[in-house]
Amino acid sequence: MSKAQLTWIGPGLRMVAEANEGPAIVLDSHGPPHGTHTGPAPMELFLMGLAGCTGMDVVSILTKKRQKVTGFQIQVEAERAASHPKVYTKIHVIYIVHGEDIKPSAVERAIELSETQYCSAMAMLRASVEITNEYRIVEDKLTPATPGDPAGE
Numbered sequence: 001m002s003k004a005q006l007t008w009i010g011p012g013l014r015m016v017a018e019a020n021e022g023p024a025i026v027l028d029s030h031g032p033p034h035g036t037h038t039g040p041a042p043m044e045l046f047l048m049g050l051a052g053c054t055g056m057d058v059v060s061i062l063t064k065k066r067q068k069v070t071g072f073q074i075q076v077e078a079e080r081a082a083s084h085p086k087v088y089t090k091i092h093v094i095y096i097v098h099g100e101d102i103k104p105s106a107v108e109r110a111i112e113l114s115e116t117q118y119c120s121a122m123a124m125l126r127a128s129v130e131i132t133n134e135y136r137i138v139e140d141k142l143t144p145a146t147p148g149d150p151a152g153e
Contacts, residue, residue: 012036043088047076050091053121057114058095058107065106070140071098088129095135102137111135 004019006027013029014036027042029035040048051074062069075094080086097107111133115122125131 014038043080043086046088047078047091050119050121050125051076051093054093054111054114054119055095057118058097058110061110061113062097062102062106065103065110067097067102067106068100069097069102070100071138072096073098088125091125091129091131093131093133095133096138097135098138098140100140102139104135104137107135107137
C-alpha cells in the first residue's frame with residue numbers, strides 16, 4: 001500500500017508533502033494572496049508525475065534496446081477547463097531524445113509501450129483526458145577522446 005502525507009507549514013498555502021518514506025517536497029500556490037510560489041502547485045506536480053512516469057519507462061526501454069541515449073527531456077503542455085474543478089482536458093507530451101544514431105522506430109515503440117502498458121499515470125488519465133504526443137531526436141555525435149586531450153585523461 002502506498003501512503004502520502006501533507007503538512008501545512010505556511011505562509012499562505014505552502015505545504016510539505018511526503019510519500020511513503022521518501023524525500024519531502026514543497027507544494028505551494030501561485031503567489032498572493034494564497035501562496036508564495038516556493039514550490040509547484042498541485043496540478044503542476046500532477047504533470048511532473050506524468051512526465052516522470054512515462055520518461056522513466058522510455059529511457060529504460062531505449063537503454064534495453066541499446067540505443068545510445070546521451071540526454072532526455074519531456075515537455076508537457078496541458079489545457080484546463082475554464083470552470084471548477086478545472087480538470088485537465090488536453091495533455092500533449094513531447095519527448096526529446098538526444099543521442100547517437102537513435103532509431104525513430106525504437107523511440108516510437110518505447111513511447112507506445114510506456115503509454116499503453118507501463119505508465120500507470122498515463123493509464124489513469126487516458127480514461128478522462130485527451131492525450132497526444134510527439135517526439136524529436138537530437139543527434140549528438142559521440143566523439144572518442146584523443147591522446148593529449150584533457151577529456152581523454
